[in-house]
Amino acid sequence: MYFTHADAIWNLHPSLRALAVVAEDVRDAKEDPTALERLATAVKERQSGAAEAEMPEIAAWREAFSRMGLKPTQYRCASEALLRRYRKTQEMPKFHPVVDYLNHVSMAFGIPIAAFDCGRVAEGITVRPALGTENYLTFQGETEHPGEGEVVFADPEGHAHSRRWTYRQSARSVVSAETGRVLIVAEAHHDTALDDLRAMEAELRAGLPAIGAGVGPSALMSSPQRFEFV
Secondary structure, eight states: OEEEEOHHHHHHOTTOEEEEEEEEOGGGOOOOHHHHHHHHHHHHHHHHHOOGGGSHHHHHHHHHHHHTTOOTTTSOOHHHHHHHHHHHHSOOOOOOHHHHHHHHHHHHHTOOEEEEEGGGSSSEEEEEEOOSOOBEEOTTSOEEOOOTTOEEEEOTTSBBOEETTTTEEOSTTOOOTTOOOEEEEEEEOSTTHHHHHHHHHHHHHHHHHHTTOEEEEEEEESSSOEEEOO
């Protein structure tokens, strides 16, 4: 399998930095309240210092959305949406031990994280402008077709695994109780993105085994490249 970004993405977003990590043995993962509490403390510290829109990580994504012709107050990157929800409720719904952990990591770092069930992805994923023919499965079971030029996570069979880049993930490749292996992708545009993604990688390599999952190969990307894994 593979993960990569099309040249068109790098051309429009030269400040892009990305982290891809493969999580193994996801079926063995168990909820770890201690890990979530530790990360929740980091989230609260982050939110005590600034509103979401003022956080460098979020502000950079807002600029990226604006470059794509999207209103950043209408379409928010996943980490901003999580942080805004957490600020209101001070809690997060439970989905899956790995997803719950990653949601907290995303909020703690202010960086959107996507998690794809590798068994539900055909060959690999390319972040690219949509052709307009891709199929996106909503969580209501409906099929949508992203507009031509919209940035999506796409596989070679024409499945769009996201809408508007980091705005919303597809139900097709969501992590479930049957998932065995997960491709984790984190992307950022702010000035210290590469250092922050390195710190995130260290967190994942320690945190995933702590909840019972394994950690496979990974890649940090600061220029066009193709991350391949078996």
